[in-house]
Amino acid sequence: MSSGVAVNLEDIWIRFGDFVAVRDANVNINGGDFFSFLGPSGCGKTTILRAVSGFLDPSEGRVLIGGKDMAGIGPNKRPTALIFQNLALFPLMKVWENISFSMEVAGIGAKERRKRADELLDMIALEGQGDKLPSELSGGQKQRVAIARALCANPDVLLLDEPLSALDLKLRQHMRTELREIQKRVGITFIYITHDQGEALTMSDNVAVMKAGVIDQIDSGHNIYDHPATPFVASFVGENNVFRGKIKSINGNEAIVSTNRSGDLLSRIAPAQLGNLNVGDDAMMFIRPEVLNLGPAEESSKSTISADVMNEEFEGNTFSVFLEGDGGKSIKMSVPNAGQDHISSRGENLSLHYDPSNAVVMPAGELASE
């Protein structure tokens, strides 16, 4: 099997008339990586994928695959294979014909095609189903056929455009693991497009988070979650409580934020924003629901938030407690279910503690819309 080739996007701009779909994207994807573009719908991630696959040309900038400039090379000539959101299996062809279509195009005889298709069917655990029509398969099976069809051409790069979005939750989770395993087995570069942060975080070596045509952050899933670079990333990836305020003082990589509602709070400065924050700046501080803890009332601590309980929801593995926050938004705290009946009662005043190294502050900016 091939060992994966690198994909580089250099200063890519993509415009449709006056509309800028992608703004100055620079991405370096290592060979053999599972790389995801994560962002809300309409952020330009599918446009980037189409530029890599060759279905559209960037207005500016270069797409390099294996170090080779792809300008002027059509989708049928690129070493990429694309898996469409709706899979786009050919409904009138049998499963094995679907899988081996790229070989048919290359003029390879039916016998050899059938052999290769059967090997791939074995790999995706669909042995003996080659003579069925796609319509006779279940959603997950179709999914796997689409993967096999894309892999049949031995591409250097596999491009996946939200291929799991049509599946139900259980199957989606199962397919995540399976996709990751297939990727490890074949060892080629996967570029994955998704709006589902769970998919991006579980499968990817690296994730690019996009908003309105701009890539906000490229990092490992872990870093994206723990060290978001912008308010958009902090609020889009996972759940986050936002505290608005002004910087009161800065000490090394920590800052005290004078928040609008919860007093002065201590927080770590986002690594990407070190040096970008000055005393008096408008800032946003983020604390995730799971790092908030209940504790005894403690006066004037810089890592204690006092708030009134609005309501509480039982979610099985956790309780979600919603407290009054600033700007009409609630503060959410997650408490693991350890057999309690309930955590709080309505109107009760709670003191929430956090470890300042688990909070992150950065210059105020645009949040992900809900």
Add this chain to the structure above:
Amino acid sequence: MKKKMIFSNFFKTNGVIMGSILMGLVGFWLIFLIVLPQLSMLDYSFRFNLPPADVGGPKDVYTLSNYQFLIYGSDDTHQTYNSVDLKVFVRTIIAAMMVTIFNILLCYPLAYFLGQSKGSAFVRLLVVLLIIPYWINEILRAFALRIIFGDSGLLNETLMFLHLTSEPIDFIRHDVALYAGLGYAYILLMLFPMYNVIESLDRNQIEAARDMGASWVKIHRRIVIPHAKPGIASGATMVFMLSAGALAAPQILGGPSSLWFTQLVYQWFNDSLNWQQGAAYAIVLLVSTITIVLTVMRIFKVNMGDIGK
């Protein structure tokens, strides 16, 4: 057993009264407007053309003579064939096939273009522009074509102006006008079924095939045409049947020496007042065209149900 289910479900969904009305109307349409007239024509075709006094008398018996006339003419010994009428028949069938094939070739790229540029305002305008000429009745359109193709018509004038020809070309005698008229008369019946099926093709399938390295020829051969097959079959059936059975266009646009088979039928009914003979000719045309359509559908593996799509 299964048929019973269909009927009981039909009545369940529509109610007994509404169901009966619907069934009654469909039944009336089928029986009184289609089956009975055709049966009476079939009956005519097997009878002698007798003076009114003899109708119902001892001479009024069934006969194959009307059909024999088409094959052997008035030669009772069956030594020679009715080559004039048979030639007209074969020529009509072949010409109708040619018109159909020509329409398929012309409509496919157009339908593909229309179908793939989904619902844009420009495409809607194009479709309207295609439909509007059909508000003009068939006779008028045929005469208009005759004027265009005439000796001093627009086409000849243009060709002579461009010095492409020194004297007018007789488009009518060479049947160019006839084929153009027939092709034009039913072209929308070819275009719209094709357009409908191609529009329903998922564009991603084309892109997927392209991504896998397929050439445009391959994409059309393996993806678009198989998908469009029911529409092509439906359009081709209509164009073929209607062209073979057309009367106005051949009457107006046909050359002096080239008869269309329907003109023979018309002559038997109208000029010779021999309905029996005319009915036999018409029945032969009907059975032949249906047989041809079914054979072609068999060859191209199209099901009857696909045509209704």
